[in-house]
Amino acid sequence: MAFINMRTNEVQVKIVYYGPGRGGKTSNLEYINKKFRERIKTEMVSIKTHGDRTLFFDFLPFDIGKIKGYDIKIQMYTVPGQVKYNATRKLVLKGVDGLVFVADAMAERRRHNLLSLKQLQENLAEYKKSIFKIPLILQYNKMDLKDRGVPLLSLETLEQDLNSKLKAPSYPASAITGENVVVTLKKIISVTMAAIQRELK
Amino acid sequence: MNYGIDQDRLIEIDSILREDLIEIGVDYVLMIDTAGNTIAKCDSGAHSYDVASLAALAAGNYATVDAMAKIVGEQEFSLLFHKGENVSIHFSMINEEFLLIILFGKEVSLGFLRLKVAEAIDKIRALWK
Numbered sequence: 001m002a003f004i005n006m007r008t009n010e011v012q013v014k015i016v017y018y019g020p021g022r023g024g025k026t027s028n029l030e031y032i033n034k035k036f037r038e039r040i041k042t043e044m045v046s047i048k049t050h051g052d053r054t055l056f057f058d059f060l061p062f063d064i065g066k067i068k069g070y071d072i073k074i075q076m077y078t079v080p081g082q083v084k085y086n087a088t089r090k091l092v093l094k095g096v097d098g099l100v101f102v103a104d105a106m107a108e109r110r111r112h113n114l115l116s117l118k119q120l121q122e123n124l125a126e127y128k129k130s131i132f133k134i135p136l137i138l139q140y141n142k143m144d145l146k147d148r149g150v151p152l153l154s155l156e157t158l159e160q161d162l163n164s165k166l167k168a169p170s171y172p173a174s175a176i177t178g179e180n181v182v183v184t185l186k187k188i189i190s191v192t193m194a195a196i197q198r199e200l201k
Numbered sequence: 202m203n204y205g206i207d208q209d210r211l212i213e214i215d216s217i218l219r220e221d222l223i224e225i226g227v228d229y230v231l232m233i234d235t236a237g238n239t240i241a242k243c244d245s246g247a248h249s250y251d252v253a254s255l256a257a258l259a260a261g262n263y264a265t266v267d268a269m270a271k272i273v274g275e276q277e278f279s280l281l282f283h284k285g286e287n288v289s290i291h292f293s294m295i296n297e298e299f300l301l302i303i304l305f306g307k308e309v310s311l312g313f314l315r316l317k318v319a320e321a322i323d324k325i326r327a328l329w330k
Contacts, residue, residue, distance in 0.1 A: 003238035004205035007212065011203075012238040042251040045258065056261055059237075061253040075237065075253065091264040095236020199203050 001095040002196050010071045013196065014095050015188055018120050019102035020112035021053070021081030024141040027175035028102060029060050029078055032185055035178065039063065054080040057092045067193060074189060081116070090123050098135040098192030100184055103162055105140045105172070107151040110161065117162055131166065135191040138163055138170035139184045144177050210328050211241060218243040221321040222303060225313065228288070229304040232295070232325075235260055240299065248288075250304070259302045263292055282311070291315075295322050296329075 003012045017025040026046065033044045040062060047056035062074040079089040101120065103113040121131040140158045142150075153161075155172060163170055169187055173180035206214075218230045218241060228248050232241040237260035242252055263281065270278045281292035291303040291314060301322060305314060 001234075001236055002203040003234060003236075003240065004203055005211065005240070006205050006208045014236055014238070042254055045254045047258075047261075056265075057257075059254060059257040073253070075257065077237075077257070087268060091261060091268070094260075094264070095234065095238070196203055 002097050004070070004200075008071070009069060010073060011067075011196065012073045012075060013097045013189075013192060015074055015076050015098045015100065015192060016093060016096045017076065017078040017100045017102055018089070018093075018116070019081060019141075020104055020109060020116040021083070023081055023102045023104040023109070023113075023116075024175035025078040025081060025102045026054055026058050028100070028139070028141075028181055028184070029058050029076055031175055031178050031181045032062070032076070033060055035182065036062065053082060054078055055085075056080065056088055064189060068197075072193070083115075086119060086123070089119075090126065093123055093127065096124075096127075096129075096134070097196065098137075098188045100137045100139055100188050101162070101168075102139050102141050102175075103158060105142045105152045105158060106145065107153050110153055110157075113158075114161060135188065135195045136166065136168045137184055137188045137191065138166070138168050139180070140170065140172045141175050143172045143179060144174040206240065213328055214241045214325055215243060217321050217324045221317050221324070222314075225317055226309045227303055227305045227314070231256060231259070231302040231304075233260055233300050233302060234298050235264065235300065237261070248304075255302070259290075259292065259300065263294070263300055280315075291318065293318055293322060295325055299325075301325075 017028055019025055045059040049055045058078040060076045062076060064072045064074055077092050079092045124131050146152050171180040171184050173184060175181055222230045223243050223245050229244045229250060233239055233256045237257040239252055239256045266278055266281055283290045287306060288304055293301045295301055
């Protein structure tokens with residue numbers, strides 16, 4: 001639910017990176033934080049466990065400049081991926097405007113992707129939002145592992161499993177090397193902004 | 202679904218925050234929504250904080266405490282307050298959508314602050330009547 005401040009002409013937009021545990025959501029934000037360091041004025045906030053897993057969320061604010069006279073402030077969040085933290089995931093999803101679903105392309109994680117996506121649909125429904133209507137991008141992460149001999153799901157399988165009904169834009173990516181991380185970010189921003197502008201009319 | 206607050210209301214909110222809270226010696230006042238967006242902010246000029254991160258964390262903190270209240274069978278925990286050596290943070294709910302976050306130093310007494318917060322919240326609520 002983007003907040004439009006009519007006084008300062010500022011629009012605040014919430015984008016959430018969602019997906020199964022250890023799939024690379026935090027790594028996406030870390031790469032963006034490093035890549036655009038000079039444009040991000042503040043430190044990235046991470047609430048982690050001792051084992052370096054996301055406990056609540058990561059938060060990274062990102063100013064993208066003006067669109068039609070409005071200052072656009074993107075607020076990026078991740079959710080904790082571990083199954084037991086669904087209550088926390090729901091809290092972070094409150095007021096979400098756009099979603100990146102970071103799927104884990106490792107063959108052994110196939111079931112986790114499916115469960116996480118299904119739970120995302122249920123969690124959105126609790127806020128009366130439809131996974132078919134909200135701006136959404138799928139990212140198939142960990143493509144770099146192919147070179148290291150790790151068995152990966154084929155793009156066809158990932159599309160069939162996760163995107164056959166959603167038909168969302170999707171990208172193979174590597175949050176570690178940065179492959180398609182910025183492409184994913186640009187796409188979710190543009191799709192989300194288009195949706196917000198449609199509502200503004 | 203987007204939402205906005207019109208300019209007149211935002212100006213009134215600003216003057217309420219300034220007159221009721223900054224004037225009594227509070228350092229920083231933030232009105233946020235429960236998704237973590239910043240609706241209004243006012244400060245005494247004494248400190249500068251990373252407001253976007255504070256808002257995100259405050260919304261998360263409030264939601265967490267609210268969820269804890271439900272688990273133990275409480276409707277809500279009405280006083281949410283973090284005391285520091287030099288800076289303390291006071292949280293209050295304006296309505297189901299909006300929260301008021303106040304940062305203040307040791308020179309402001311908590312009792313007086315709570316009184317002024319209650320007044321400010323009544324005035325902000327009245328803007329929607």
